[in-house]
Amino acid sequence: MRAGIIRFALAQPPARNGRAHRGARASIATSAIINNIWNMPQNWENMGKKIVIVGSGAAGMTAASLARETDREAEVTVFTEEEHIAYSPCAIPFVLEGKIKDFPSIVMHDPEFYRRERNITVRTATTVSSVDGDKKALTLANGETVAYDALILATGGRVFVPPVEGADLPGVFRVRNIADGIEIQNAMKNAKRAVVAGAGVIGLEMAVALKRAGLDVTVVEMFSQVIPRICDDDMARMVQSYCEEIGIKFMLGTPLGAIKGDGKVSSVMAGLTELPCDMVIMATGVRANLDLPNMLGLDISPLGAVRVSATMQPYKRGRLVPSVFLAGDVVSCESAAAPGPTMSQLGSTAVRQGRVAGINAAGGYATFPAVLSPWISQVGDMQVAGAGMSKGLAAYYGIEVVEGRASGLTRARYYPGGKPLIVKLIADRESHRIIGAQMAGGEELNGRINWASSAILKDVTAEEFVTSFENAYCPSTSMVKDVVNKAAEDLVKRWKD
Amino acid sequence: MRAGIIRFALAQPPARNGRAHRGARASIATSAIINNIWNMPQNWENMGKKIVIVGSGAAGMTAASLARETDREAEVTVFTEEEHIAYSPCAIPFVLEGKIKDFPSIVMHDPEFYRRERNITVRTATTVSSVDGDKKALTLANGETVAYDALILATGGRVFVPPVEGADLPGVFRVRNIADGIEIQNAMKNAKRAVVAGAGVIGLEMAVALKRAGLDVTVVEMFSQVIPRICDDDMARMVQSYCEEIGIKFMLGTPLGAIKGDGKVSSVMAGLTELPCDMVIMATGVRANLDLPNMLGLDISPLGAVRVSATMQPYKRGRLVPSVFLAGDVVSCESAAAPGPTMSQLGSTAVRQGRVAGINAAGGYATFPAVLSPWISQVGDMQVAGAGMSKGLAAYYGIEVVEGRASGLTRARYYPGGKPLIVKLIADRESHRIIGAQMAGGEELNGRINWASSAILKDVTAEEFVTSFENAYCPSTSMVKDVVNKAAEDLVKRWKD
Numbered sequence: 001m002r003a004g005i006i007r008f009a010l011a012q013p014p015a016r017n018g019r020a021h022r023g024a025r026a027s028i029a030t031s032a033i034i035n036n037i038w039n040m041p042q043n044w045e046n047m048g049k050k051i052v053i054v055g056s057g058a059a060g061m062t063a064a065s066l067a068r069e070t071d072r073e074a075e076v077t078v079f080t081e082e083e084h085i086a087y088s089p090c091a092i093p094f095v096l097e098g099k100i101k102d103f104p105s106i107v108m109h110d111p112e113f114y115r116r117e118r119n120i121t122v123r124t125a126t127t128v129s130s131v132d133g134d135k136k137a138l139t140l141a142n143g144e145t146v147a148y149d150a151l152i153l154a155t156g157g158r159v160f161v162p163p164v165e166g167a168d169l170p171g172v173f174r175v176r177n178i179a180d181g182i183e184i185q186n187a188m189k190n191a192k193r194a195v196v197a198g199a200g201v202i203g204l205e206m207a208v209a210l211k212r213a214g215l216d217v218t219v220v221e222m223f224s225q226v227i228p229r230i231c232d233d234d235m236a237r238m239v240q241s242y243c244e245e246i247g248i249k250f251m252l253g254t255p256l257g258a259i260k261g262d263g264k265v266s267s268v269m270a271g272l273t274e275l276p277c278d279m280v281i282m283a284t285g286v287r288a289n290l291d292l293p294n295m296l297g298l299d300i301s302p303l304g305a306v307r308v309s310a311t312m313q314p315y316k317r318g319r320l321v322p323s324v325f326l327a328g329d330v331v332s333c334e335s336a337a338a339p340g341p342t343m344s345q346l347g348s349t350a351v352r353q354g355r356v357a358g359i360n361a362a363g364g365y366a367t368f369p370a371v372l373s374p375w376i377s378q379v380g381d382m383q384v385a386g387a388g389m390s391k392g393l394a395a396y397y398g399i400e401v402v403e404g405r406a407s408g409l410t411r412a413r414y415y416p417g418g419k420p421l422i423v424k425l426i427a428d429r430e431s432h433r434i435i436g437a438q439m440a441g442g443e444e445l446n447g448r449i450n451w452a453s454s455a456i457l458k459d460v461t462a463e464e465f466v467t468s469f470e471n472a473y474c475p476s477t478s479m480v481k482d483v484v485n486k487a488a489e490d491l492v493k494r495w496k497d
Numbered sequence: 498m499r500a501g502i503i504r505f506a507l508a509q510p511p512a513r514n515g516r517a518h519r520g521a522r523a524s525i526a527t528s529a530i531i532n533n534i535w536n537m538p539q540n541w542e543n544m545g546k547k548i549v550i551v552g553s554g555a556a557g558m559t560a561a562s563l564a565r566e567t568d569r570e571a572e573v574t575v576f577t578e579e580e581h582i583a584y585s586p587c588a589i590p591f592v593l594e595g596k597i598k599d600f601p602s603i604v605m606h607d608p609e610f611y612r613r614e615r616n617i618t619v620r621t622a623t624t625v626s627s628v629d630g631d632k633k634a635l636t637l638a639n640g641e642t643v644a645y646d647a648l649i650l651a652t653g654g655r656v657f658v659p660p661v662e663g664a665d666l667p668g669v670f671r672v673r674n675i676a677d678g679i680e681i682q683n684a685m686k687n688a689k690r691a692v693v694a695g696a697g698v699i700g701l702e703m704a705v706a707l708k709r710a711g712l713d714v715t716v717v718e719m720f721s722q723v724i725p726r727i728c729d730d731d732m733a734r735m736v737q738s739y740c741e742e743i744g745i746k747f748m749l750g751t752p753l754g755a756i757k758g759d760g761k762v763s764s765v766m767a768g769l770t771e772l773p774c775d776m777v778i779m780a781t782g783v784r785a786n787l788d789l790p791n792m793l794g795l796d797i798s799p800l801g802a803v804r805v806s807a808t809m810q811p812y813k814r815g816r817l818v819p820s821v822f823l824a825g826d827v828v829s830c831e832s833a834a835a836p837g838p839t840m841s842q843l844g845s846t847a848v849r850q851g852r853v854a855g856i857n858a859a860g861g862y863a864t865f866p867a868v869l870s871p872w873i874s875q876v877g878d879m880q881v882a883g884a885g886m887s888k889g890l891a892a893y894y895g896i897e898v899v900e901g902r903a904s905g906l907t908r909a910r911y912y913p914g915g916k917p918l919i920v921k922l923i924a925d926r927e928s929h930r931i932i933g934a935q936m937a938g939g940e941e942l943n944g945r946i947n948w949a950s951s952a953i954l955k956d957v958t959a960e961e962f963v964t965s966f967e968n969a970y971c972p973s974t975s976m977v978k979d980v981v982n983k984a985a986e987d988l989v990k991r992w993k994d
Contacts, residue, residue, distance in 0.1 A: 105911045348970035374969040414602045446974040447944020454951040472873040473845035477943040
């Protein structure tokens with residue numbers, strides 16, 4: 001089948017997404033005449049607008065590519081402290097779990113690729129130590145000064161480490177980049193017991209990875225449930241049960257205390273309990289990295305990230321800063337689910353923001369809308385996903401909600417390989433609008449959460465979902481009435497209670 | 498994991514979808530007092546509105562269940578010619594392919610279940626030979642007369658067999674019900690060569706089933722592509738290539754001629770070619786079964802099915818018939834994609850229509866909206882799906898379109914098990930609204946086609962899809978930018994060409 005599809009793909013005109021430049025280069029390679037004409041009037045190294053990007057994650061590399069696509073003559077340069085670029089940190093737990101072969105395989109492209117295919121310069125292992133917004137220049141750690149016409153800050157976030165004693169001991173790890181991943185991989189070889197601090201999706205994915213590698217794993221979480229805030233307690237309990245079945249232990253509602261050890265971690269205080277361990281994973285949340293934004297004096301939102309306009313431009317004392325753009329974990333943006341700002345902290349949001357920042361930095365025009373931030377996580381064999389408001393978030397905003405629930409399978413009951421699927425929909429009691437969705441199941445949640453997310457985005461009521469949101473059906477791919485539809489039917493009935 | 502989820506499900510309040518009655522019975526069983534009160538004032542057998550349903554497919558059985566749920570005192574009776582009820586005919590090819598164990602396993606419930614759990618009488622192997630709308634009565638083949646207060650016709654469709662010589666020879670099969678399936682299964686045991694007439698989704702699914710059972714298979718199709726009308730030629734070629742790779746032969750643009758044989762099929766004329774064969778599968782489309790509707794004098798739509806209102810009621814010389822309801826393959830309904838009526842002929846549509854017919858027949862109120870009819874088919878290891886308008890249908894309606902395409906994988910490139918995925922979106926050139934979607938790939942198409950379908954339903958433009966239709970992301974479940982989003986980005990670029 002692969003062969004069939006690939007053959008077809010080749011017979012099609014090439015996809016144009018992000019390949020305008022590559023297409024141009026291909027023409028150059030095949031035609032000396034065009035090559036000469038192309039090169040004559042310009043010299044890419046010295047002409048054109050100077051677009052400088054700091055950060056090489058999903059936001060930074062997407063911004064660089066879109067800047068190049070928007071302005072073929074600009075000089076596009078990316079600075080990054082990292083050695084590896086263009087990879088998804090979301091993949092790290094799955095490399096450690098052994099699902100993905102190794103770290104090199106998650107790196108999509110190297111700097112040479114960007115040089116050759118997109119005429120983008122990427123300077124790795126290079127720290128930007130300061131920025132001067134008046135002079136429009138960066139200073140690198142080696143003292144070098146780099147001028148810019150447009151600056152894109154995609155500096156991401158840093159793991160928030162609670163202020164506990166011993167947090168800097170060897171054996172305490174973060175999960176932000178490949179260097180972290182390699183350190184953890186090495187430490188796992190000799191470790192027997194691990195503590196994961198934080199039961200968010202990264203914490204749970206890491207707990208599964210460590211458990212499947214044979215370690216004894218305890219997750220310590222300050223909140224009284226796993227996946228707090230974005231996931232409701234009922235769904236969370238299900239995920240926790242699954243993790244417990246595969247042998248992961250939990251201490252919920254328990255603050256992380258001192259980390260003890262003589263030159264290396266030997267135990268962690270979880271409340272009043274001392275947990276002996278060889279390694280600690282800090283999955284305690286991410287805060288925006290504000291070093292450079294603060295040097296520029298950019299306005300910070302109440303969430304502690306840079307406030308940006310729909311064009312991904314920051315403000316300084318309330319006024320738009322024209323030559324600076326931001327994208328990714330460093331910014332907060334408007335929520336489509338709740339009043340006020342939100343932080344997505346998702347790779348999928350970072351690429352969308354990077355696209356807008358890159359286009360605008362290069363003189364094009366694009367806007368970034370309010371976000372719902374649909375999310376999905378693979379916790380061992382279980383997928384869990386959500387979009388829009390959780391019950392808890394709705395309560396915080398004073399919204400009275402109605403909840404509908406259904407369970408079923410991902411395929412017809414009699415079709416082999418089907419997995420359990422539980423769907424919960426949350427609606428505003430007054431308007432009947434669907435404002436949140438959560439799901440857990442064994443497979444095929446991605447399209448389903450996107451589908452539910454579109455209903456939230458488009459202000460669809462529970463009743464409209466039941467009557468108009470048809471599901472496709474084939475015994476191998478869903479029940480005749482999909483579980484999402486069943487949850488909507490249940491939701492409609494709740495008003496009659 | 499299964500255990501974890503099921504345990505959770507049991508800890509929840511019971512789902513209410515379609516179980517109001519079952520809940521009531523459970524209370525009866527546990528409380529003699531309530532039982533006595535419950536039974537005193539009524540006798541289900543002789544009191545209440547008489548609701549009669551003809552047909553026991555997805556539409557008929559759903560209508561019966563919803564009628565019961567809406568009116569707990571009604572007398573609900575289903576008549577069906579079939580012996581088996583409550584199964585999805587869509588499953589038949591997969592039983593024959595060996596994916597699903599056997600025919601009994603696709604039957605969800607037997608008549609005794611409906612009697613016991615829902616107080617619905619199902620009379621199998623019973624033919625309704627006539628209906629009198631003035632007297633509000635049916636006559637059965639055995640002469641018995643059955644009065645009704647409300648009648649639901651869910652008589653489905655019949656395979657359209659082209660008027661060719663020999664179409665009634667032994668060895669020529671239809672694929673409508675389990676009886677057909679069992680006949681085909683028996684015939685396959687001794688057959689070596691099969692011809693499938695019709696390359697729609699049922700034809701292709703049957704071709705795969707026969708091929709995988711070791712038969713030599715040729716598909717003969719009058720149109721010049723597989724899956725005509727609902728699928729565009731480019732997507733269709735891909736599906737055909739896959740089928741050819743697994744050894745299925747095609748004769749496209751070729752009319753089916755005479756079927757020859759001496760007491761049993763021995764060959765089929767496909768155009769001027771004689772194809773020797775032991776069996777022929779007629780997958781040549783379905784026409785509404787209008788026997789009873791015609792006796793009632795109901796208005797028929799230009800598509801040859803019963804025209805119904807949003808309440809699933811028919812018309813007679815333009816006036817609504819109050820006591821009759823219809824659902825499933827016997828009706829046409831409004832299209833949400835194109836002007837005028839459409840026939841879904843989908844199980845997923847039948848259950849939705851059955852719900853509305855059942856509620857309304859029992860005195861409740863529900864409406865059935867215009868449909869997009871998202872569809873999905875499993876052709877061997879390939880899934881193919883669509884929603885809204887195909888390029889061909891748009892041309893028929895004089896709509897100028899713009900097409901966007903993207904290919905990728907169902908998971909991150911480096912995550913094992915990912916399958917190819919190709920997505921095509923079709924937009925109205927003038928309004929930029931997305932009006933159609935088609936996909937082919939190895940897994941996880943169901944949620945994705947529902948997602949794209951919601952964009953068509955809600956009048957979303959290509960630009961809005963790119964900016965606002967966020968996708969959830971996890972390396973095991975999608976690329977960081979889903980292929981559907983990539984197709985939308987490609988679509989937006991096409992206006993710049």
